[in-house]
Amino acid sequence: xxxISQKPSRDICQRGTSLTIQCQVxxxxxxxxxxxxxxxxxxxxxxxxxxxxxxxxxSGFVIDKFPISRxxxxxxxxxxxxxxxxxxxxxxxxxxTGGRAGELFFGExxxxxxx
Amino acid sequence: QQQVKQSPQSLIVQxxxxxxxxxAYENTAFDYFPWYQQFPGKGPALLIAxxxxxxxxxxxxxxxxxxKSAKQFSLHIMDSQPGDSATYFCAARGQAGTALIFGKGTTxxxxx
Numbered sequence: 654x655x656x657i658s659q660k661p662s663r664d665i666c667q668r669g670t671s672l673t674i675q676c677q678v679x680x681x682x683x684x685x686x687x688x689x690x691x692x693x694x695x696x697x698x699x700x701x702x703x704x705x706x707x708x709x710x711x712s713g714f715v716i717d718k719f720p721i722s723r724x725x726x727x728x729x730x731x732x733x734x735x736x737x738x739x740x741x742x743x744x745x746x747x748x749x750t751g752g753r754a755g756e757l758f759f760g761e762x763x764x765x766x767x768x
Numbered sequence: 769q770q771q772v773k774q775s776p777q778s779l780i781v782q783x784x785x786x787x788x789x790x791x792a793y794e795n796t797a798f799d800y801f802p803w804y805q806q807f808p809g810k811g812p813a814l815l816i817a818x819x820x821x822x823x824x825x826x827x828x829x830x831x832x833x834x835x836k837s838a839k840q841f842s843l844h845i846m847d848s849q850p851g852d853s854a855t856y857f858c859a860a861r862g863q864a865g866t867a868l869i870f871g872k873g874t875t876x877x878x879x880x
Contacts, residue, residue, distance in 0.1 A: 657811075686867050695857065696812070696870045745811055756802070757868055759811035 655680055655750045657760035665766045671734045674763045676746030681726035684749040687719075690762070691742045699744075702729040736767045770795060772860050774871025781878050787845040789874045791858035794839065798860040802868070803832065803843045806855045815856070816843070848878045 656679040666672050676685070685702040700721055701709040708721035723729040733740050746760040773792045781787045791801075802817035818825045818832040818841065825832045831844040845852055855875050859868040 695872045696868075698867045698869075701867060756814055756817065758814065759804075761809075761811045 654756075655682060655748050655758045657746055657748055657758055659744075659746050659760035659763050661763055662761060663764040663766075665768060666736050667768055668737055670736055671732055672736065672765060673730050673732045674744055674746070676729045676731070676748075676760060678727045678748045680750070682748040682750055683726075683755070685723060685729045686747045686749075686757070687721060687729070687731045688745040688747060688759075689742050690745055696745065699731070702731075733765065736765070738767045741765060741767045770869055772858055772869050772871040774858050774874060776874060777872070778875045779877070781845075781848045781876065783848065783850060783878055783880045785848050785878075787843075787848045787852065787876055787878070789843045789856055789858070789876070790840065791842065791860075791871050792838075792840045793860050795860070795862065796839070797862045799863070800861040801832070801834065801841050802859050802861075803830075804857045804859065804870075806857065806873075812857060845876075848876075850878045850880045852876060853878050 658677045687699040688696040699714045702723040720732045743762040745762045803815045804812035805815045806812040829846045834841045858871040
């Protein structure tokens with residue numbers, strides 16, 4: 654298993670600002686992903702965070718809006734840029750252990766409210 | 769093709785009863801089917817998972833039944849307890865290395 658720590662756990666942000674969410678895993682992992690979960694909804698994949706290279710984004714998500722870094726095998730950041738109220742959501746970091754076919758674990762999430 | 773359809777959206781079960789949540793998929797390339805449990809304010813936690821080479825997997829009170837020909841799988845919670853009240857998500861994954869695709873979730877309430 655893996656313990657995934659995210660911060661901030663929650664924040665209230667002003668429209669037009671940007672916020673960076675940090676994700677730290679307690680062991681080296683092959684793959685890390687960022688998901689968004691709007692209140693009462695399912696999980697939607699934003700992107701795969703690739704170590705040492707640009708993230709792979711899903712349809713509807715772009716790098717300018719959600720820049721992602723992954724400088725090593727245990728850490729990643731997601732920035733939500735130029736926020737609007739529609740960006741109010743829970744952002745979840747996840748990591749896969751045991752190689753490419755391993756299990757996926759999640760952090761506790763970062764709840765963002767944009768005013 | 770990439771969707772995982774989950775039902776019901778919500779479920780109320782008496783304590784001690786059996787909770788059953790169903791999921792269906794279209795993509796025959798999916799080869800890994802986990803279930804996650806999420807409590808309010810927490811991240812999803814892996815509950816149990818199955819691969820398509822078996823038809824059933826049991827861990828304690830939780831059982832996954834898998835029907836490959838029907839492209840359906842379900843979660844059964846035996847002897848449901850109030851502490852099981854949570855949102856449950858089914859998911860599926862294609863080839864190794866790809867991300868999970870989640871169903872819309874089922875909110876389970878177990879009444880005492």
